[in-house]
Amino acid sequence: MNNYVKDDDLETIRQIFFEECGEQLSLLEEELSSLEETTEASEKINTIFRAVHSIKGGAGAFGMEKLVRFSHLFEAVLEKFRSGEYVVNSVSVSIFLKAADVLTDIVSFYRDGTDLPVQDNVTEELNNYLEKVEKYNDYSDEVDNFCFNPIKIDFEEENTFYLQIIPEFTFYENGDDIRNILFFLEKKGKIVVEINSLNIPYLGIFEINKTYTIWNVEINTTCDRNEIEEIFEWSGNSIKVNFLNHENFLEEKNKKFTFSNKEKEEPILGKALQNSHKENSTIRIDTKRVDNLVNLLSEIVINQGSIRAQMKINDIRSGSPLDIVISDLEQLTHELQENVMAMRAHPIKMVFQRMGRIVRETSRISNKRVILHLEGEDTEVDRSILEKLSDPLTHMVRNAIDHGLESEDIRTVSGKSSEGNLFLRAFHRSGRIIIEVEDDGSGLNCDKIYRKALSKGIINNNSIMEKEEIQNLIFSPGFSTVDNVSDLSGRGVGMDVVKKSISDMGGRISIFSKENEGTLFSISLPLTLSVVEGLIFRSHNQIFIIPVSSVVEALLFQKNKIFEISEGVWGFSYRNQYIPIFHSGKIINNNFINENNNSYIIIENEKREKIAIIVDEIIDQSRFVVKSIEKNYKKIEGFSSATILGDGGVALIVDVDFLIETFCSKNHR
Amino acid sequence: MEKYLIFTSYNQEYAIDIGVVREIRNWTQSTIIPSSPAYVEGIINIRGTVIPLVDFCKKINPDRVEVEKKAMIIIENEDKTISFSVKNVLDIIDYNKNDIKNLPEVSQCDISDFVDGIISFDERVIFRLNISFLIRDCLN
Numbered sequence: 001m002n003n004y005v006k007d008d009d010l011e012t013i014r015q016i017f018f019e020e021c022g023e024q025l026s027l028l029e030e031e032l033s034s035l036e037e038t039t040e041a042s043e044k045i046n047t048i049f050r051a052v053h054s055i056k057g058g059a060g061a062f063g064m065e066k067l068v069r070f071s072h073l074f075e076a077v078l079e080k081f082r083s084g085e086y087v088v089n090s091v092s093v094s095i096f097l098k099a100a101d102v103l104t105d106i107v108s109f110y111r112d113g114t115d116l117p118v119q120d121n122v123t124e125e126l127n128n129y130l131e132k133v134e135k136y137n138d139y140s141d142e143v144d145n146f147c148f149n150p151i152k153i154d155f156e157e158e159n160t161f162y163l164q165i166i167p168e169f170t171f172y173e174n175g176d177d178i179r180n181i182l183f184f185l186e187k188k189g190k191i192v193v194e195i196n197s198l199n200i201p202y203l204g205i206f207e208i209n210k211t212y213t214i215w216n217v218e219i220n221t222t223c224d225r226n227e228i229e230e231i232f233e234w235s236g237n238s239i240k241v242n243f244l245n246h247e248n249f250l251e252e253k254n255k256k257f258t259f260s261n262k263e264k265e266e267p268i269l270g271k272a273l274q275n276s277h278k279e280n281s282t283i284r285i286d287t288k289r290v291d292n293l294v295n296l297l298s299e300i301v302i303n304q305g306s307i308r309a310q311m312k313i314n315d316i317r318s319g320s321p322l323d324i325v326i327s328d329l330e331q332l333t334h335e336l337q338e339n340v341m342a343m344r345a346h347p348i349k350m351v352f353q354r355m356g357r358i359v360r361e362t363s364r365i366s367n368k369r370v371i372l373h374l375e376g377e378d379t380e381v382d383r384s385i386l387e388k389l390s391d392p393l394t395h396m397v398r399n400a401i402d403h404g405l406e407s408e409d410i411r412t413v414s415g416k417s418s419e420g421n422l423f424l425r426a427f428h429r430s431g432r433i434i435i436e437v438e439d440d441g442s443g444l445n446c447d448k449i450y451r452k453a454l455s456k457g458i459i460n461n462n463s464i465m466e467k468e469e470i471q472n473l474i475f476s477p478g479f480s481t482v483d484n485v486s487d488l489s490g491r492g493v494g495m496d497v498v499k500k501s502i503s504d505m506g507g508r509i510s511i512f513s514k515e516n517e518g519t520l521f522s523i524s525l526p527l528t529l530s531v532v533e534g535l536i537f538r539s540h541n542q543i544f545i546i547p548v549s550s551v552v553e554a555l556l557f558q559k560n561k562i563f564e565i566s567e568g569v570w571g572f573s574y575r576n577q578y579i580p581i582f583h584s585g586k587i588i589n590n591n592f593i594n595e596n597n598n599s600y601i602i603i604e605n606e607k608r609e610k611i612a613i614i615v616d617e618i619i620d621q622s623r624f625v626v627k628s629i630e631k632n633y634k635k636i637e638g639f640s641s642a643t644i645l646g647d648g649g650v651a652l653i654v655d656v657d658f659l660i661e662t663f664c665s666k667n668h669r
Numbered sequence: 670m671e672k673y674l675i676f677t678s679y680n681q682e683y684a685i686d687i688g689v690v691r692e693i694r695n696w697t698q699s700t701i702i703p704s705s706p707a708y709v710e711g712i713i714n715i716r717g718t719v720i721p722l723v724d725f726c727k728k729i730n731p732d733r734v735e736v737e738k739k740a741m742i743i744i745e746n747e748d749k750t751i752s753f754s755v756k757n758v759l760d761i762i763d764y765n766k767n768d769i770k771n772l773p774e775v776s777q778c779d780i781s782d783f784v785d786g787i788i789s790f791d792e793r794v795i796f797r798l799n800i801s802f803l804i805r806d807c808l809n
Contacts, residue, residue: 299717542701587703629702629712632750633721634808636702642712642719650700650712650719 017058018111019284024051025107026350028100032093033356041088046237048096049078055103066116067106070123074099077129086129094364097357098122158189158222162249164242165215171238178215181239184231189221216249285343287383293340298531298625300333305622305646334623337531345380348426348435351390352377355397355424362401369408369419370401379426381433385525388505389435392498396437396521397422399495404441404519414516416440432549433527438520444513446470453479471511475499506640508605508657532643532653534624537601537615539584543651545624545643550656552602552610554618559597572612574602581612582663587638587654605660613659626653638662671766673788675759675795676742678726679733682759682795684788689800691743691750693758707731708807710754715743718750723807725753729780746800751807764788769797782806 028051031044038044052075059067077099080086102122109116167178185191196214200206219228225243232241307326316322352374363370381389405411405420412418423438446467453459453473465473473479477496502509507525526532526549534545535554562581565571572581581600599618604610624643627650629636640655673684674693692715699711699722708727712719720743726735735756743752769786780796783803788795 295717302717627714627717627719629719632719633712637704639702642700644714644717644719648714649698650714652700652702 014062017062018107020058021055021107021111024055025100025104026353027051028103029097029353029357032096032100033353035088035096036090036093042082042084045078045081045088049075049082052078052103055107062110064106064110067103067110070099070102070106073123073126073130074103077126080129092129094360095122095125097360099126101357158220159224160246161217161219161221161225161228162244162246163215163217163219163228164244164249165217165232166240166242167211167213167215167235168238168240169209169211171235172211174235174238176235176238181231181235182215182217185217185219185228188223188228188231189219191220192218194218218249287344290340290343294344297333297337297340301337301623301625302644302646302648304330304333305644306648307646309646341382341531342380344383346383346386347378348381348386348389348433349377351386351393352424352426354390355393358394358397359401359422362398363420366402367407368401368405370405371419371421373421373423374425375423376426379428379433381426381525382527385433385505388501389525392501392523393424393435393437395495395498397424400437400439400441400519400521404439404443406442410442428527429524433525435523435525436520437523438518440518443515443517443519444471444474444511445515449473468511471513474511475509503657532624532626533621534643534653535601535621536619536651537584537599538617538619539587539615541616543619543645543649544584544587545651545653546601546603547653547656548621550603550605552604555600555602557597557599557614572600574610574612577610579610579612580663581614583614584616587659603656603660605657609660611660611663624651624653670763673762673764673795673797674742675762676740676755677757677759678729678755679735682793683725683755683784684762684764684795684797685742685744685800687761689744689746691745694741694743694752696738696741696754713741713752715750715752720750720752721807722752722754725755728753728803728807729783744800744804746804749804749808751804762788762790764790772796 028048031047031051035041035044035048052071056068056071056075059071078096081088081092086092099122105114105116108114165178165181167176171178182191182193194216196216197212199214200212221228229241232239304326311322311326356372356374359370359372400422401420405422406414406416408418411420421440423436425434425436425438427434450459450465450470450473453470453476454461456479458473458476458479459465474495475498477494479494479496499509502523502525505525507523509521509523511519511521513519532545533548535548535551536543536545538544561573563571563573570581571578579602583597597614597616599615600612601615601618602610602612626641627643629639629642629652636652638655638658639652640658641653642650643653645651672687674687674690675682675684677683694715697713699713701711702709702721708724708731710722710724713722722741724735724738726733735754737756738754739756740758741752741754742758743750769788772781772784772787775781783798783806784796785799785802786797788797
């Protein structure tokens, strides 16, 4: 627990604040990453400014001094850009990005009590922008500003102001209302309000994201102009107020409809579209609630299985009214399940965006120019996977730039473009999510890897290995190809950790590399961690599930296709190739003796290595809710998880990768 | 006063703190899991959760075989849910913690790892189980 907790309520509010901080920070990052390319820099700077500002506001309320100090500095610099004093360029963007990182660090410092890294250089870089005008070091003002300042009131004088109030769309977007303004104005004195609705066009060209009304207010007050302006200050830039003299005011009032739509139409439309894009309304739900929903739903799926099983026992034929009703119910449940799953799904953009920053950072430190290409950012991924994806991807991206891509000179010599290309792709393939990290660098150097592995004692002198096996050595613990550990990738986290975290998610990672052409890492992940499409088979009087995604084919048993290779080792002739075969009973009991050979199932892994397994009987194909075994027991070799069958019994789900690794003699070490 | 659930295994009586007992069920066939210790009968489904079923008799004494298993006691302790198959569940008793006697110190005693005291109740000798130890040992 950290020291800042005073009581539960405060802690709840703090939690909400941190959640909002997280949102603001990701918004910040999103805007920053596209800041350089955009033509509407000022718009984006505004968004960024607002995000930083609201973080500062909350931080002030919670007395998080470090956060206030830094966000204020950041804000002050942004203000300079907002006012047009500076123009956004790549240097400033990278400084902003670093500043955003520091903000993230400070927020997590307050939230989790993590270490606070030194940010002096960032502070300095930010200060550089301010230096020319004023060296910024006084922040205490800002905190104090929240207190109340008494204002002298002069009863003698009475002024009449003529105001023209033009609210921008953002004014309403922020949940503000013109009535509030008028209410406050009314408190200051006697007001006469007139609405100028002449600008409202006919419906055909009416845009919902545009404001057309102008308010003309005549106010008779004892207050001075500053006090009137103060009312509008709260709404900031979202409202425009003109103080007019009497003649102009009358002129404005009598203006006729002069809406010149022709020239304005185009840019406004573009803007409107952009705005509406962001306005997906969302609600915040505790992930636990969604998880509960998922669990309950899986119970329903299991129960439906039970109903089906009962129907079979009671000999209710398909096509009977009961069967039809149950089918409908199943259809609905299926849909419901997909919808609930979609609730947990997020576009992979969330992670990819972070990678953009990593690329910038890494390319700066390693002095390599890198162009990042993103594909399939909208691919949706289950939240549970998304959260675990960030770390391994970060590492792989760093690796690709640091180790994969060559320096500029070498690239030029070998006839490549001087900038390195890094591709991040995400897409769906046969019920799995594939994420690819590809660089067009030098590719994996097998000799170097082999020698390195030898010197590290990962392999011994007389290992004869194929190219692919050598490439896979980089996943061995304690392996690093760069001779001197660099600032970037050599952080004690190796590819073995990447592989482990991927396989923990039920995923697989494979390498495709060609010397001088580049390296492609392909990660294949299950769509969700909670449902699997599987083939049910019986072996050794027990029922097992094998994920359909790894099944190539199921065939009837034919004795003449099997031949003995050596004692107890068998081969199988499958479509012009010979693949290993074994009886599934061996998964349970190694001394198993074949009896009821009924079918084969051909399975393959991501590397397209195939094996055949003999089963007693293939029963059905269905969707299964994945249940963890480790949660209450421990990991069982050969099985990735379990599921609950229609009769309430438990069936184990076969871990195909493990089987192939164990029974494929080539990989067996 | 504390409440204890009394059950029999083989020909002995054991007591567990009622606080960790989630439910008691009739014994059912479980799904065998390969390469697991002999005392693990398999895994079962308890309202949507997959939990291991441990043969209590075998766990305490690997050489003994329970002829008749009638009940499963489902226990929830330290984030783990686990079930034990036992011969029968007898009753729930109130017993004062201070009246619990120590187990006599005998060498080569299998149960001393999991039993931390003796409850003498109605002239019966009931072994009180240290459930945390037992569960941890089953899961290793």
